[in-house]
Amino acid sequence: MLKRTLFTTSIIFTGLLVSLGASDEALAQRAELSISLEEIVVTAQRRENSLQSVPIPVSAFSRQTLENRQISQAADLERYVPSMKMRNNITQPTNLSPSMRGSTQQDASLVVAESPFGIYVDDVYLGRMNGNNVQLADFERVEVLRGPQGTLYGRNTLAGAIKFITRTPSEDNTWLNGEVGYGRYQAYRASVSAGGGVSDGLGASIALQKNGRNGVWNNIATGQRIGDEKNFAGRVKLNYTGSETFSAIASLSYTDSDNDALQLVNMTTPNVPSNKQFRSSDLVPVNGSIYTINRPLRPRSPAPAEDETRGETKQLIASLTMSYEFGNATLKSITALVDTDDFFNTDFRGNGAVMAGTNANASQFTQEIQIQGTAIEDRLNYIAGVFYMDESADQQFGWQFLTPSSTSDIDITTESISAFGQLDYALTDAFKVTAGVRYTEDQKDFDMSINVLPTSIVPAFLGNGPPVSLSNKYTAWTPKFGVDYTVPTSGGVIDSMLLYASASRGFKSGGYSAIAIFNLNDAQTPYGPETNWTYEAGFKTDLADNRLRVNASYFYNEISDLTLNSSVTDPVSGTISFPVQNAGEATIKGLETEIVAIPAEGLNLFANMAFLSGKFSNLNPTSAAALALVNYGTAAKPPQVPDYTFTVGFDYGVDFSLGNNDARFSFGADWYSTDDFITASTNDFVLDGYDRVNGFVALGIDTAWELRFAIKNLTDERTISTGSRGLGGFLALRPTEYMFSVKYSM
Numbered sequence: 001m002l003k004r005t006l007f008t009t010s011i012i013f014t015g016l017l018v019s020l021g022a023s024d025e026a027l028a029q030r031a032e033l034s035i036s037l038e039e040i041v042v043t044a045q046r047r048e049n050s051l052q053s054v055p056i057p058v059s060a061f062s063r064q065t066l067e068n069r070q071i072s073q074a075a076d077l078e079r080y081v082p083s084m085k086m087r088n089n090i091t092q093p094t095n096l097s098p099s100m101r102g103s104t105q106q107d108a109s110l111v112v113a114e115s116p117f118g119i120y121v122d123d124v125y126l127g128r129m130n131g132n133n134v135q136l137a138d139f140e141r142v143e144v145l146r147g148p149q150g151t152l153y154g155r156n157t158l159a160g161a162i163k164f165i166t167r168t169p170s171e172d173n174t175w176l177n178g179e180v181g182y183g184r185y186q187a188y189r190a191s192v193s194a195g196g197g198v199s200d201g202l203g204a205s206i207a208l209q210k211n212g213r214n215g216v217w218n219n220i221a222t223g224q225r226i227g228d229e230k231n232f233a234g235r236v237k238l239n240y241t242g243s244e245t246f247s248a249i250a251s252l253s254y255t256d257s258d259n260d261a262l263q264l265v266n267m268t269t270p271n272v273p274s275n276k277q278f279r280s281s282d283l284v285p286v287n288g289s290i291y292t293i294n295r296p297l298r299p300r301s302p303a304p305a306e307d308e309t310r311g312e313t314k315q316l317i318a319s320l321t322m323s324y325e326f327g328n329a330t331l332k333s334i335t336a337l338v339d340t341d342d343f344f345n346t347d348f349r350g351n352g353a354v355m356a357g358t359n360a361n362a363s364q365f366t367q368e369i370q371i372q373g374t375a376i377e378d379r380l381n382y383i384a385g386v387f388y389m390d391e392s393a394d395q396q397f398g399w400q401f402l403t404p405s406s407t408s409d410i411d412i413t414t415e416s417i418s419a420f421g422q423l424d425y426a427l428t429d430a431f432k433v434t435a436g437v438r439y440t441e442d443q444k445d446f447d448m449s450i451n452v453l454p455t456s457i458v459p460a461f462l463g464n465g466p467p468v469s470l471s472n473k474y475t476a477w478t479p480k481f482g483v484d485y486t487v488p489t490s491g492g493v494i495d496s497m498l499l500y501a502s503a504s505r506g507f508k509s510g511g512y513s514a515i516a517i518f519n520l521n522d523a524q525t526p527y528g529p530e531t532n533w534t535y536e537a538g539f540k541t542d543l544a545d546n547r548l549r550v551n552a553s554y555f556y557n558e559i560s561d562l563t564l565n566s567s568v569t570d571p572v573s574g575t576i577s578f579p580v581q582n583a584g585e586a587t588i589k590g591l592e593t594e595i596v597a598i599p600a601e602g603l604n605l606f607a608n609m610a611f612l613s614g615k616f617s618n619l620n621p622t623s624a625a626a627l628a629l630v631n632y633g634t635a636a637k638p639p640q641v642p643d644y645t646f647t648v649g650f651d652y653g654v655d656f657s658l659g660n661n662d663a664r665f666s667f668g669a670d671w672y673s674t675d676d677f678i679t680a681s682t683n684d685f686v687l688d689g690y691d692r693v694n695g696f697v698a699l700g701i702d703t704a705w706e707l708r709f710a711i712k713n714l715t716d717e718r719t720i721s722t723g724s725r726g727l728g729g730f731l732a733l734r735p736t737e738y739m740f741s742v743k744y745s746m
Helices: 002-020 024-033 063-068 074-079 628-632
Strands: 058-062 084-088 096-100 118-121 139-146 160-166 175-183 187-199 202-213 217-219 224-226 229-240 246-259 265-268 310-326 329-347 354-375 380-401 403-426 431-452 468-486 494-508 530-543 548-560 563-565 580-582 584-600 603-619 644-658 661-674 685-687 690-701 705-712 720-724 729-732 737-745
Touching: 058 063, 063 139, 074 084, 074 160, 084 720, 187 737, 685 720
Parallel strands: 118 160
Antiparallel strands: 058 139, 084 096, 139 160, 175 187, 175 737, 187 202, 202 229, 217 224, 229 246, 246 310, 265 729, 310 329, 329 354, 354 380, 380 403, 403 431, 431 468, 468 494, 494 530, 530 548, 548 584, 563 580, 584 603, 603 644, 644 661, 661 690, 690 705, 705 737, 720 729
């Protein structure tokens, strides 16, 4: 499979170079057509820059790109960002388990869990991963930065950052959009967005979106089809620009997602013993299909567990960003409140034997103050600032493990204070050096209690005990050093080229294990921070009269105290616990490449790929990873690190006359493929590689109307995404889905 991938990638890359850079005569002919790649402006360095001038690996997606590639929620980004995974854990559709370059967080539904990379909506940091599957309603663009970003961004940018950027209204930026769509499994989508100037110096916008779909899973115990989803998102935004030196943006957004939770299917490995590693191809559905469960409807307890599976996530984000310009500098304040309420009741085995319900509530306040500007005849760019976060969260669980088992309560508060700064100095017009540093101090207070019920399969005296109460402070200095060089060009195939190299340290705070079914043993000991040193070198280049763009980077990542979620079976009682462990030291290295090309008018080709290698260099002897050889007969590898992933695709459009109207017909498709990889630290489960093919056909009329037919998983591949043999439940990706939509824009 890897040989096929390398061959395919080589053919694509060579074909692009041949078709776009064959001869001087061909270059001249293309110049006459005036076809070139658009300049992409990003704010990856907290100021506006051309994508090709930023010495950081960044994947950027415009509104049109998001639509053509069917990126409607954060989970869809996985297919188009090298070295990143954003996939559902085993609770509900709004919670994603993020992973990038070997750093991961799998228990995304817990209020103590923290992402290995920062997630931002309009510069507002989202600390909770409950609800992190952001619904993309009226977004201007999305930027994904890879590698530590601590000298520029808020908390826990250990492996990178994702920026979701919404449209900002003004007198110069006016729009009105509406869309309705309907598709397979009674999927529907309706949205409206309007923005523009409402008075001198004041812009306003409103965006509303409603979408949903029916489930694809069948519960043969009740005869019901389940897995429904209903989502609502709304946003109001005000932009004041009435002063030459002062501006302010206020935003209020709200999301409400209701669903049937995720449906895990009961599966076994009849041909692989429990003490051996298994693959997804070894799994056999107990009820004959990966979309069939057998869960009788009966009363379940203890609260907040409910009779049937259900999930609901509500999130409110309020922010105020104020900027004041003086001289060559800008002083900016970003103030935000984030409230998240999350509930799910999930069946972890697909037959009702292992179920849990939970309520989670989190309130977060953040304040960032930064100053940035230029000096020394614009040869020096600088940014400096402070970041403060105060968050309090609580969560209650009710577990039924064969019988009603236990309840638990979690309370955690986090206070984070940090200061950061970065300088970029141009030694010459072409050569620039970068230096930055961040200091972080996190104070966490954690309380947890458990009540093991008399009906538990484990006697209460083995589980009940005094509550756990812990207080920990974590501090770190995280520097960054870099150089970049703009290669002089004077005609020929190369239009521009940026070379860069950097060394940076990332940091993610320590924390707590908070899944307690039968006892509080795991909660009594906190896990430590995860840090890394990332060494990176890359280039960004535009070729062939700006019709071919090739961006590539090689990174070498040395991770200390890699944080991994684990599952451990007690040898005496046979019960399962789920501690978070510092597994040890790991080395992750890889080559990431993104290619975009326009070989002919109206035709866009794109490809992104990552070739990765990961290994443990030193393991904590008590960790689940260290015990993989004894428990499952296999040497441990870091999870979520496939040898390769790639996506290749195209879109093509042609203009023509339709009666008295101008029209444009367009279509496109892309193919995503991933190699197999270890799913979790225990190394017992290998997820087989799989493919996904998506496509669309669209007809635009007079630039105002568009008819579109889009399809996902064109080949109807049936794929297991995650799961646990210990719990017995596994999650399948959805089968073929399609939607027909009508859109109006002005």
